[in-house]
Amino acid sequence: MPIHKTEAIVLKKFDFRETSLIVHFYTKDHGRINGLLKGIRKEPQKFASSLEQFSHNEIIFYKKSSTSLHLVSAADLRNNFFGIRNSVGRLTSGSIILELLHALCPEEDANSQIFDLSLEALKELETNYDTEKIATFFKIKILALSGFKPHFDSCVSCSDKINGQAKFSVLLGGLLCGRCQHKDLASRQIFRGTIASILYIENNQFRNILNLGLNPQIKKELDFVLNSFLNFHLGKKLKSERVNEYLKESDFVKV
Numbered sequence: 001m002p003i004h005k006t007e008a009i010v011l012k013k014f015d016f017r018e019t020s021l022i023v024h025f026y027t028k029d030h031g032r033i034n035g036l037l038k039g040i041r042k043e044p045q046k047f048a049s050s051l052e053q054f055s056h057n058e059i060i061f062y063k064k065s066s067t068s069l070h071l072v073s074a075a076d077l078r079n080n081f082f083g084i085r086n087s088v089g090r091l092t093s094g095s096i097i098l099e100l101l102h103a104l105c106p107e108e109d110a111n112s113q114i115f116d117l118s119l120e121a122l123k124e125l126e127t128n129y130d131t132e133k134i135a136t137f138f139k140i141k142i143l144a145l146s147g148f149k150p151h152f153d154s155c156v157s158c159s160d161k162i163n164g165q166a167k168f169s170v171l172l173g174g175l176l177c178g179r180c181q182h183k184d185l186a187s188r189q190i191f192r193g194t195i196a197s198i199l200y201i202e203n204n205q206f207r208n209i210l211n212l213g214l215n216p217q218i219k220k221e222l223d224f225v226l227n228s229f230l231n232f233h234l235g236k237k238l239k240s241e242r243v244n245e246y247l248k249e250s251d252f253v254k255v
């Protein structure tokens, strides 16, 4: 069994049998993996981390070829991200980030850019008050990096440059030019400002885009476009997104 050392973010953890834990990780070098930590609940001191959700750790694991559950022999805590748990807004946006990593990234498909992006987004979430913006921008970046990228730089059907009013087609996964709009009668008008914001976010570093201001109309449209696209491709609404919508509807104070 080959041994590997890698950085890992904890997505979820479950009790396993009497004394052990199963942890779902997103790792820097191996993508999403499932790890078994034997005896950790009986002897927590065996590991230098309690593997809390959101935490960033360095782990050592043995890769088994016969199963997708790998044996984790060591876990050292790098950052617990305590700050994410101290407000409902941070926790909700953080949960959206973890759930997207689970839903969009196949097991053992390494993508260090997605790992670095996730770590950066979690760090921002600890200190930045605009938690909704972090979740929205993370969605745009992870869609681009995971290969689900909606087509926003030209017409998704004929590849022509978009001149004039574009419509967004969830079904076809991008913008339709005036000549192609009949190909999806459910496509909807979209502001030029929304398209420009998406392209800007896709093409710039996460730490540089957070200063981008969004007017309420564009923000609302971005949420609509991204959530319809995600729901269509995942075949379901994210659990964390349902919680987010409920909190918004009930006008919950978020930070």
Ligand SMILES: [Zn+2]
Residues within 6 Å of the ligand: 155, 156, 157, 158, 159, 160, 176, 177, 178, 179, 180
């Ligand atoms: Zn076209």
